[in-house]
Amino acid sequence: MKLGIVGLPNVGKSTLFNALTDLKAQSANYPFCTIDPNVGIVPVPDSRLDELAKIYNPKKITPAIIEFVDIAGLVKGASKGEGLGNKFLSHIRQVDAVVHVVRCFEDDNIIHVDGSVDPKRDIETINLELILSDVEMLERRIDKSEKLAKGDKKYLAEVELLKNLKAHLEKGLTARTFEANEEEKEIISTVDLLTDKPVIYAANMSDSQLADYENDPGYQAVKAFADAEGSDVLPVCAELESEMAGMSREEKAEFLSEIGFEKSGLDRLIILSYERLGLISYLTAGEPEVRAWTITKGTKAPGAAGKIHTDFERGFIRAEIVPYEKLIECGSFANAKEKGLVRSEGKDYVMQDGDVVLFRFNV
Numbered sequence: 001m002k003l004g005i006v007g008l009p010n011v012g013k014s015t016l017f018n019a020l021t022d023l024k025a026q027s028a029n030y031p032f033c034t035i036d037p038n039v040g041i042v043p044v045p046d047s048r049l050d051e052l053a054k055i056y057n058p059k060k061i062t063p064a065i066i067e068f069v070d071i072a073g074l075v076k077g078a079s080k081g082e083g084l085g086n087k088f089l090s091h092i093r094q095v096d097a098v099v100h101v102v103r104c105f106e107d108d109n110i111i112h113v114d115g116s117v118d119p120k121r122d123i124e125t126i127n128l129e130l131i132l133s134d135v136e137m138l139e140r141r142i143d144k145s146e147k148l149a150k151g152d153k154k155y156l157a158e159v160e161l162l163k164n165l166k167a168h169l170e171k172g173l174t175a176r177t178f179e180a181n182e183e184e185k186e187i188i189s190t191v192d193l194l195t196d197k198p199v200i201y202a203a204n205m206s207d208s209q210l211a212d213y214e215n216d217p218g219y220q221a222v223k224a225f226a227d228a229e230g231s232d233v234l235p236v237c238a239e240l241e242s243e244m245a246g247m248s249r250e251e252k253a254e255f256l257s258e259i260g261f262e263k264s265g266l267d268r269l270i271i272l273s274y275e276r277l278g279l280i281s282y283l284t285a286g287e288p289e290v291r292a293w294t295i296t297k298g299t300k301a302p303g304a305a306g307k308i309h310t311d312f313e314r315g316f317i318r319a320e321i322v323p324y325e326k327l328i329e330c331g332s333f334a335n336a337k338e339k340g341l342v343r344s345e346g347k348d349y350v351m352q353d354g355d356v357v358l359f360r361f362n363v
Contacts (some may be wrong), residue, residue, distance in 0.1 A: 001294060002067040004095035004274060005202075008122050009113050011103035012204040012238040014038070017070035018038045019241030020266050038070040039128065044292065045267055048283060048324050048354065054160070055332060057150035063292040064281050066270060069095055088193065089133050095248055097198040097277055099269065102128060103239075105206040119221040123201070124172075130194040131169050138166045140317040141191050170194070177229045198276040201226045201233045205208030210237045211259065232272045283324060285333070301349040306361045315363035319345045324354040333358070 021040025043063040068335060070089045102119045103112065114121065142162045149155035157203055164220070168178045174195035175221065180188060204224040205213060211218045213235040226233040232344055244252050244264055256264060263271075281292045282304055294309050306313030312333045321343050322336045330336040333356070351357075 002095045003097050003099050004071050004092050005099045006071050007101035010353050011101050013101045014285045017237040019245045021068055022245045040068045042066045046292050049290050052285045056288045060289040064292040064294040099200050099202055101202045101204050102202050102222050119218050123225050134193045134195050167340050199231045200272050202234050204238050205242050207237050241265045282351050282355045282357055288299050299351050304351045310363045313358050315361040317360040318359040321345055321355050324356055327356050342354050
């Protein structure tokens with residue numbers, strides 16, 4: 001999974017990226033400090049792996065991972081190549097979902113490119129540039145589909161759909177908010193629109209704002225915008241996340257308790273990302289390795305096996321599965337099998353989050 005961190009210059013993107021990935025991307029008080037996207041690989045926190053490790057004492061523990069990409073700040077006119085617009089748009093096109101950092105904090109020492117803090121305006125600035133880029137993409141696709149429709153009438157419905165979507169975008173609305181059935185969504189997905197990507201708005205606040213974020217006007221403005229388009233909003237303080245980056249698990253838990261949160265911004269962002277992208281994790285366990293594997297909800301057993309190796313999918317025979325909770329209760333796979341808790345599932349089995357799996361295959 002690849003998440004792109006975007007936003008206007010000086011809203012805290014690189015600070016948040018550094019905190020999330022524990023890397024030291026350049027961060028400074030001027031626009032375009034980040035020119036080439038910084039990339040960080042982050043392990044997905046999963047306490048289930050630690051518990052399985054107590055049973056198997058493995059040589060290796062491998063969590064699922066998320067790739068974060070810190071993308072250069074965007075400015076008005078980016079869709080026309082202003083600032084680093086073209087680079088920004090090409091980088092964001094490559095991610096699975098967008099983390100849109102919105103500045104809610106006041107700080108006279110940190111320049112705002114528009115001279116004042118206004119979360120709603122800032123969101124609209126970014127979205128407008130993405131919408132303008134999407135309109136250009138649609139115009140090219142419509143032109144192509146119209147030419148194809150001259151020889152094959154089946155493209156007429158596609159042309160009508162895309163023209164309706166273009167009209168929707170020209171009202172200043174994102175592709176995410178366009179109503180379409182599953183077949184139409186499939187067509188739209190082939191256009192690779194920026195505003196069709198899932199988005200999480202990260203409301204970046206000061207520590208004092210975060211303590212009472214639900215009553216903060218900036219957060220409320222971001223939440224209202226996110227709610228209107230069915231997106232998620234994450235209250236976060238990038239500076240506090242930076243402070244936690246080097247802490248031990250125990251220190252972090254104590255720190256979070258003091259500020260009234262159970263989970264860090266990273267953990268909350270990962271949970272939201274998994275939900276927004278429809279992802280789950282299944283687990284494999286043994287003496288060589290305990291590991292989490294990320295798959296899409298609805299994936300069947302052979303497809304899940306293919307995440308490990310294509311041979312597993314090609315030669316799939318069956319999957320021996322026990323739910324994580326049952327395995328922990330029994331203390332071992334063998335004990336779970338003795339109690340009849342290990343199921344033998346075939347090719348049509350739909351994987352569930354927390355399934356501990358042993359795949360049987362033959363190639």
